[in-house]
Amino acid sequence: MRRALLALLLAAASLTACSADEPFRILAGSEVADLEPLLKESGLDVEFTYTGTLDGAEQVARGDAGDYDATWFSSNRYLSLIDGARERLSTQTKIMNSPVVLGLKPAKAAELGWDGKPVTWSDIATAAAAHRFTFGMTNPASSNSGFSALVGVAAALSDAGEALDAGTIASVTPRMKEFFSAQRLTAGSSGWLAEAYTARPDVDGLVNYESVLLGMRDDLTLVYPSDGVVSADYPLTLLASSSRREQYDTLVAWLRTPETQRKIMTATHRRPIVPGVAPAPEFGSAALVELPFPNRRSAADQLIAAYLNDVRVPARAMYVLDTSGSMEGDRIESLRAALVTLTGADTSAYGTFSRFRNREQVALRPFSDHPKGQQDYEIPTSNPESVLAQIKSYAESLSADGGTAIYDALRAAYEQKVDSGRYSSIVLMTDGENTDGTEYLDFQLYYQALPAEQKAVRTFVVLFGDSDADEMNQVAKLTGGAVFDARNGSLAEAFKEIRGYQ
Structure with a gap:
């Protein structure tokens, strides 16, 4: 009996040692790739595999993410709408924040009068329909920044004041066509969109994460629609199938220390999410209104389908x-x-x-x-x-x-x-x-x-x-x-x- 117990203890110790030697594997959106250098300071061996947000959400919901310990997408909103997905998730902790807004060349923002007064999504759609400016945005079927922008535009233009549904999406489609008639550049990721924009002098601006816009080589005037935005909160999420809770807790605790939050803010232009860490002046002082997100997957999918089939160029x-x-x-x-x-x-x-x-x-x-x-x-x-x-x-x-x-x-x-x-x-x-x-x-x-x-x-x-x-x-x-x-x-x-x- 003692020998059997000793054997079990040795086996458990061996498994624990093996687990500690293995990297903490994260299935992540490409948006967080800029954090990899910083994470080397955490003292943990963290390994990233990148995928599109919607594709990654489906992997998790299908149970095909067993090789990973956690996910780190810019948002879990779409993931939470998929049947069976919530059972695959354990603890999720928000790490930082970045709203999706419009960035314009300063001269164009001044020409439109948007560099010193409140502007709504409706104002932006009207100017787009009149061919007064052009912009680039990621594809909402593959990138969360494009999806967030699409949700924000639809929610604000519908003026419904509540989560989008099938009827609201159908009624707001003509107004969305006006807005997206000005889109001249598309991409599958936020970072690639920013790079492609620099080679397109005919494009006046971008709808993208605030963090990406602030980090671009060319200064842009950021327009924060007064009727609201949709923000990314970057939840680091432990998968229910993972046995690495201790490593997860250690990584989350390090990411949310005031020192690390300031480093994230300085290096990536994302807003700190921990109370007590003062946002940098580059974020301005305007209060952000969060627009409602679809509360059913069918509505989210219908919105993406409307964009792809009817709305976009x-x-x-x-x-x-x-x-x-x-x-x-x-x-x-x-x-x-x-x-x-x-x-x-x-x-x-x-x-x-x-x-x-x-x-x-x-x-x-x-x-x-x-x-x-x-x-x-x-x-x-x-x-x-x-x-x-x-x-x-x-x-x-x-x-x-x-x-x-x-x-x-x-x-x-x-x-x-x-x-x-x-x-x-x-x-x-x-x-x-x-x-x-x-x-x-x-x-x-x-x-x-x-x-x-x-x-x-x-x-x-x-x-x-x-x-x-x-x-x-x-x-x-x-x-x-x-x-x-x-x-x-x-x-x-x-x-x-x-x-x-x-």
Whole structure:
């Protein structure tokens, strides 16, 4: 009996030691990546994995976050609306605060008279409808700053004074169209949006986190709508499946010390959440009114769907797809499946929001040792199923053969006429190096000579198989796009992630 008890105690001690040696794993929104350097001072081994807020919320609700000890999203509001999600969560502690507001170039703010008097969301919508300014905002289906902005605009313009519901969303859609008619730039994350904005002199401002706007290289005049905002409170949340309560408590206690709160405020421009830590003067003195948030998931999802299908500026997405001989087998199957996913095959909320949207133009351009032509589709404003079925059928018919003429195919895509009334983007997917046709330097010279409206079309590169990562990074940097790595993951997931940028 004593030996058995001793064995149990030794086993428990061994497990505790192993647990202490393992990192505290956090599934986080990309918004908190700027805190990683600071967390090294905590004395804890913390490991981050980043994901979109809505995608991460679904992972947790499905029970697919078992590899993590905690989540750290900018908000748990959407997560709390998903059936079964609350049972997956244990303790949650708010760490900091940042409202979503409008930042404008100082000259534009002065021209509009918004640099010294109260301004409402209705005032902003009226000016947007009159084409008096333009702005960028993240995609609310992939980023919490865009989702918070969408909720704030809808709640304020509806003047309902209570949480949004289906009827309110339908009635306020025309006013939201006025507001978002001024949007000229979209993105899948707040940080990337801020970087993209610096290369767009034709865009007057951004709707983004206060912290991002205050941290930008170019000074902006921040407009705090007097009828209210939606704020991020960054709750660090212990998952119910985790046995690391002690590490969680230690990390939370450190994050909420006055010293750490001041460091967070100084380094990231987020407001302290602990009483007794005075906010910096950069936050101003205006009181913030918090607007109501949807209290049902159906209303939140309907609001996002209304934005994507009816409200936002429609997109034109061109897919330049490697169908060379090296794609034969599993790779071409992965490409077919990834495209089919975007036609609505993924019925999760994140998958549904990632599908090709109503009013969107989609062009598929396969290539091997030469461009193979182009298939064009336009998703109708209602009953899109028949066109989505056509895209699905075409995707399933793709076959692999021949060499790889990446730059001939990419150049052919850039020769397409640009519609100024749409977000235009190119997705380049290749599994290998360029073997035929012109080289990268030839494409670089061609691109640099393009007129401004064509150079504004960004290329989002998907690395797959044996892609030349260095050269593909050069393509993305040249065109102002980004790289998504599917070499060790799912091609379908990469395609869905890119949808936030289109």
